[in-house]
Amino acid sequence: MMEPKFQVRALTPEEEKARRKRSVAIALTLGALVILFFVLTIAKLGPQILERPL
Amino acid sequence: MSSLSNSLSGEAQAFNPTASAAGGEVSDFFALLKPRVMVLVIFTALVGMVISHPQVSPIIAAISLLMIAVGAGASGCLNMWWDADIDALMTRTAKRPIPDGRILPNEALAFGMVLSVGSVLILGLASNWLAAGLLAFTIVFYAVVYSMWLKRATAQNIVIGGAAGALPPIVGQAAVTGHVSLDSVVLFLIIFIWTPPHFWALALVKSGDYAKAGIPMMPNVAGPDSTRRQIVWYTLLLAPLGLVPVAMGFGGWLYAVIAAFGGLGMLAGAMQVFRLREGEAERRAAMGLFGFSILYLLLLFAGLLVEHGFGLFRAVIA
Numbered sequence: 130m131m132e133p134k135f136q137v138r139a140l141t142p143e144e145e146k147a148r149r150k151r152s153v154a155i156a157l158t159l160g161a162l163v164i165l166f167f168v169l170t171i172a173k174l175g176p177q178i179l180e181r182p183l
Numbered sequence: 184m185s186s187l188s189n190s191l192s193g194e195a196q197a198f199n200p201t202a203s204a205a206g207g208e209v210s211d212f213f214a215l216l217k218p219r220v221m222v223l224v225i226f227t228a229l230v231g232m233v234i235s236h237p238q239v240s241p242i243i244a245a246i247s248l249l250m251i252a253v254g255a256g257a258s259g260c261l262n263m264w265w266d267a268d269i270d271a272l273m274t275r276t277a278k279r280p281i282p283d284g285r286i287l288p289n290e291a292l293a294f295g296m297v298l299s300v301g302s303v304l305i306l307g308l309a310s311n312w313l314a315a316g317l318l319a320f321t322i323v324f325y326a327v328v329y330s331m332w333l334k335r336a337t338a339q340n341i342v343i344g345g346a347a348g349a350l351p352p353i354v355g356q357a358a359v360t361g362h363v364s365l366d367s368v369v370l371f372l373i374i375f376i377w378t379p380p381h382f383w384a385l386a387l388v389k390s391g392d393y394a395k396a397g398i399p400m401m402p403n404v405a406g407p408d409s410t411r412r413q414i415v416w417y418t419l420l421l422a423p424l425g426l427v428p429v430a431m432g433f434g435g436w437l438y439a440v441i442a443a444f445g446g447l448g449m450l451a452g453a454m455q456v457f458r459l460r461e462g463e464a465e466r467r468a469a470m471g472l473f474g475f476s477i478l479y480l481l482l483l484f485a486g487l488l489v490e491h492g493f494g495l496f497r498a499v500i501a
Contacts, residue, residue, distance in 0.1 A: 144206045154209045165246065169309055172242040 207290065211280040215263055215291055216256030216298075223480075224255040224351045227374065230484045231352030231367045233491045234433050237359035239310075246309045247358035251351060254302035254318045258347070260295035261326035264288055266334070269396040275389060295326075306358065314358035321350045335397070338404035345378030346371075366433050369424075370484075376421045377480055380414045380453060384473040387411070387456070388466055411457045414472070418453035422446030425483060435496040438486035445479040452476070 140148065171178065228251045232244055263270065263281055271282035280286040299322050307315030329344030337343075352370035357363050383401050386393060387410060390402040401410045425442040428434030434442065452472035459468040490496040 141206075147206045147208050150209050151207070151212075154212075165305070168242060169246055169305075172240045172246075173309075 207280065207286040211285045212294060214280050215260040215286065215294060216253075217259030217263075218256075220259055220348075221252050221256050223348075225252045226481070226488075227370070227484055228252075228351035228355030228358075230487050230491075231355030231370060232359045233488055234366055234370075235356045235360045235364070236491065239359050243309055244359050247306055247314065248355070250302045250306035250309065251318060251354050251358065253298055254306070254322055255351065257295050257298035257302060258322040258325040260291055260298065261322075262330045264291040264295055265326070265330045267291075269335075269398060272396040273389075273392040275392060299326075310358040311361045313361060313363075314354055317350065317354045317357055317363075321347050321354060324350075335399070338399045338401045340399070341382045342379050345375050345382075348378060349374035366428070366431065369427050369431060373421070373424055373427075373483065374480065376417055376424055377476065379417045380421065380449070381473065381476040381480075383410050383414050384452075384456060384469045384476065387469040388473075407460070411460070415453045415457050418449050422450055428487070429499050432498060432500060433491075434487065434499070435490045436499055437490055437495065437497075438483070439499050441482045441486040445482055448475055449479055 225248060228248055232248070237244060263279055266276075267279075267281040267288055270276035270279050276282065281288055281291055299319075303315050303319045303322070306318055325344070325347035329340065329347055333340040333344050349371045352374070353363055353367045356367040379401075386400040386402050387407055390400065390407070393400040394403050401413065405413075423446070425446045426434075426439065429439045429442065449472075452468070452475050455468040456472050459465050
């Protein structure tokens with residue numbers, strides 16, 4: 130069996146906590162971007178975007 | 184927060200770009216954006232927008248302002264990535280996230296690049312591509328021309344590099360009007376000429392730090408006395424330049440009073456720096472000018488913001 134080329138160190142509890150916070154921040158940023166693009170679209174195209182034939 | 188490497192070894196270490204860091208907090212990434220510089224950028228870009236009396240939606244203006252701020256933060260992040268080695272040598276910057284080992288250089292590089300590209304693209308989509316191009320120019324000028332080249336090459340580093348910090352009013356105006364007028368160019372010139380006396384006042388006090396890091400700041404290259412003379416010359420240019428918006432008709436009475444008394448204050452501060460050359464008095468004069476210069480710029484732009492943003496503009500020259 131081949132030896133792995135590098136060793137993976139287990140994260141300390143503090144590092145895991147920091148990683149979780151970073152993940153939450155990335156999720157919030159992505160959510161904010163979704164809202165930003167939605168608002169930007171409405172602002173650029175105007176409210177008539179909602180009055181289109183189905 | 185102590186760094187991972189520091190906590191493992193129990194002592195401060197020199198900057199090691201290959202060190203392992205997995206404990207970077209969200210606040211560390213935020214610190215990479217130089218939040219205090221971002222506030223100044225938001226403020227000056229907002230004034231560039233307000234003096235233009237734009238007809239665009241406030242939502243578009245707000246998103247544009249946010250993207251200008253993010254772009255400025257991204258350039259600050261790239262600056263910290265490039266300068267991590269010298270930041271580790273200076274007391275003022277040694278605790279920044281990269282030299283302190285809390286964030287890896289590559290993490291900062293990726294963060295800065297993503298924010299740079301993202302802010303330019305979103306600004307282009309939200310407002311127009313002139314503004315996006317100007318923001319891209321600002322980021323490249325600060326991160327590449329200033330950080331990678333000028334800063335370590337010439338004593339004129341902050342003079343030329345100051346253009347990056349002076350551009351936000353122009354970008355702000357372009358974002359809400361689609362063009363650049365002489366008004367925002369004058370605001371650019373005010374910040375541009377303000378930068379040398381502002382930074383050199385600090386550099387006079389921190390010259391030891393800069394010497395340790397091998398950065399050719401003016402006091403280290405031309406000497407403190409020459410720097411003091413140049414501070415006076417730049418301030419002599421700045422004080423009347425601050426009154427140009429009044430002559431051009433977009434600075435009203437409130438602005439005129441701030442610019443006149445603020446300009447006199449700057450001149451008095453510069454003369455104190457020129458006169459007091461020894462001991463604690465020298466340090467106090469330099470830090471006094473440094474602090475007052477921030478207040479001066481803040482009040483100048485606040486004057487324009489109040490006059491144009493709240494309908495208080497009263498022309499001095501009819």
